[in-house]
Amino acid sequence: MRTLAFDGRMGASGDMILGSLLAAGADRSVLSVVEEALDVRYNVGVAEKNGIAATNVRVLVDGSEEGDDHTHNDGDAHGHTHDGDDAHDHHHHGDDSHDHTHDDSDAHGHHRHGDDSHDHDHGEETPAEGHGPHRSYADVVELVESMDLPSGVESDAKAVFRILGEAEASVHGTEIDETHFHEVGADDAIADVVGACLLVSDLGVERVVTTPVAAGGGETTMSHGTYPVPAPAVVEVAERADWAMKGGPVEAELLTPTGAAILAHFAESVDSLPPLTVDSSGYGAGGWEFPDHPNVLRALVGDGSGRLARDEITVLETNVDDATPELLGGLQESLTEAGARDVTVLPATMKKSRPGHLVKVVVRPEDAERVAHRLAVETGTLGIREHGAGHRWVAAREFRTATLDIDGDAHDVAVKVASDETGEAYDYSPEYDDALAVARETGLPVREVMRRAESAVRD
Secondary structure: OEEEEEEOOOOEOHHHHHHHHHHOOOOHHHHHHHHHHOOEEEEEEEEEEOOEEEEEEEEEEOOOOOOOOOOOOOOOOOOOOOOHHHHHHHHOOOOOOOOOOOOOOOOOOEEOOOOHHHHHHHOOOOEOOOOOOOOEHHHHHHHHHOOOOOHHHHHHHHHHHHHHHHHHHHHHOOOHHHOEOOHHHOHHHHHHHHHHHHHHHHHOOOEEEEOOEEOEOOEEEEOOEEEEOOOHHHHHHHHOOOOOEEOEOOOOEOEOHHHHHHHHHHOEEOOOOOOEEEEEEEEEEOOEEOOOOOOEEEEEEEEEOOOOEEEEEEEEEEEEOOOOHHHHHHHHHHHHHHOEEEEEEEEEEOHHHOEEEEEEEEEOHHHHHHHHHHHHHHHOOOOOEEEEEEEEEEOEEEEEEEEEEEOOEEEEEEEEEEEOOOOOEEEEEEOHHHHHHHHHHHOOOHHHHHHHHHHHHHO
16 A cells, blocks of 8 residues: 655654645645645745755745755855744744744754745745735635545545634634634635645545654643643644644654644554555655754655555434334445445433434545535434544455356356455455355255355455
């Protein structure tokens, strides 16, 4: 299975993720849809981090300078890298007056901000930090939907912003629909999120993993006061992620909410890099300079070892006590048409010992609202519970045809074959209806027909 693996030992930001994906082989041209939709441009260059050549991505106001910069070096006298995420999105829950400061004389490292004091280093370049209106969560979703993105990319981008919106709402004790983004609602942060989704799609990977992601250490100052690293929004995002977060290895803020949210949506956790036949790799540059730790995010792309595939799901359920057997039986078909992946109906005991049923529906998160509406319409239920986004491990499935020679006549039986990511088959299930039809025609027991069909496909 084609796998994208991130090495998160030095944290992650939106810019670092963009740089690592481009360095690992994603096509920069797919980002043009974002540049056309927003008044921004991706400036792609090279930065040296402790001897490692890393791809540096800065989001600039469109027209501030023509062409990408392929010679930019963090280490020289003019190398004040603007790492958009580190400079803005780690404090997106603050207001416009937010001031995140670092002491450049700190022995643990220097952070290169793109503020006014460094603008002369980039000539006419204008960083897009904070550019554009500050938007609500609903505004961001509407903007993403207006970009004419591929359906999968749009779904991914909206899912990342959903994670950010839920984190923001949790920090402030508000509802997500009432949430107003600040820096994360600005053009450059939207360019980070949508750009990352486009680049992941372009790589054509089937699985994304990350090692434990470093958050850094020390304290960060924001408009709400001084907080220990990781910042509150990063903690909220990490609660929604599958991967582990760890402190260190330096006293600095390494993980931003945007970087955390992108990884929370795409990546599952691994303790160490999995076995990979590496096809490509690369480094995305961050904005910190440390004496002994290159501030880079590494990405590797290649074929991974066999295992079951990961399928993102959420679970809907409701109790009904007045549904007929015919109606319940029809839910398999009607809910599947609406997008359900699996439907289960279980007997249950309701209030006052009335017999009833528990209907459980497995569905992709993006299909949950549509399937829930169909479930309500079909059953008349007054409430549907959702158990939140999770995942399941699923086998690759295909149907093969077993042709049986019985008394000189050929009979076909479909057999469902389950296999892991390497294509190694581990289960064979003949279709009962096909086997029953052959059994009636030949006089053989159904069990014998199924045994012969399985054997024919195995061999």
